[in-house]
Amino acid sequence: MTTVRLTTHAGQRLRQRGMRESDLAFILANGTDVGRGVIITEHDTANIEREARNLIETAHNLKDKLLVVNRDVAIxxxxxxxxxHRRLCRAA
Structure with a gap:
């Protein structure tokens, strides 16, 4: 399941519960299909946290690394x- 259409009822419940449509997309992308719907489980949450830590670690490892690109070609x-760093950021 990747996308869903909202009924009028579902749209009302979404607003009543303080959820956004982006929350639905997140649940669909990261949750567990339980047949009748999709739920974010403890296991899903742990996987999301692990991926976030890996992403943060990668960002720290790549800090100040410059990739020179001309059109679609990495030079x-x-x-x-x-x-x-200062010169490049100032020129951006």
Whole structure:
């Protein structure tokens, strides 16, 4: 299940419960199909937390790494020093 259409009733319940349509997309993408619907289980939550930690670790590992791109072609990559970092961010 990737997308759903909302009935008028479901839209009303969504608003009453303070949920957004993006919450539904998140549940559909990350939850467990239980036949009658999709639920975020404790196991799903643990998987999401693990993926988030991995993403954060990757971001820290790639901090200040520059990928030089021309159109759709990767030209080179290197670690930008402070001076390069300031110059690149100022020019952006």
């Amino acid at each position: 080179t990559t290197f670690h930008a020093d402070r001076r390069q």
